[in-house]
Amino acid sequence: QQQVKQSPQSLIVQKGGISIINCAYENTAFDYFPWYQQFPGKGPALLIAIRPDVSEKKEGRFTISFNKSAKQFSLHIMDSQPGDSATYFCAARPGSDYKLSFGAGTTVTVRA
């Protein structure tokens, strides 16, 4: 079963707007939460990651917000650009294991 639930499946945003992707999990053993960006025909590329002892992490225009009590985390893409058009995956991994569990992905389209 899907251990990480991701929404929405797709979204369209205007250039300069904010893209928000949400993920939820049940396994409280998860302690590492990365986000990957994937372009068509390419493998996923690590974008940004967070540990549960931090509520927010920002790298450039990308911010992860983490809510441990709600078991939810989200990716915000600020000032979205056409080059950000890609599929984004959230993932999670427990400390005792090395297997990444991925969400189903969100296709982001940024319109110029």
Add this chain to the structure above:
Amino acid sequence: ETGVTQSPTHLIKTRGQQVTLRCSSQSGHNTVSWYQQALGQGPQFIFQYYREEENGRGNFPPRFSGLQFPNYSSELNVNALELDDSALYLCASSLGLAIREQFFGPGTRLTVL
């Protein structure tokens, strides 16, 4: 520093055949994980190799097997191919088990007819 490379890029096989996919890990990385990504889905973990030993396995049948070589490159072998095996197969390397960050290769697109 070279990234993760995979070969071949594309492959077409028929049902019942066997296939071998190859992965060269990023320089210095001794841990390799394999994932299957069906169209429109997130990657699913197949197994992981650390220092030539299988270190963990996902919900895949035994006809999915692998190897890791002393130079840390790796192979994924799939026997008795089924139509549902059609997918993008991704290899990811990391610098040891304690390091969380995994870096993915471009994948091999396998089509089973």
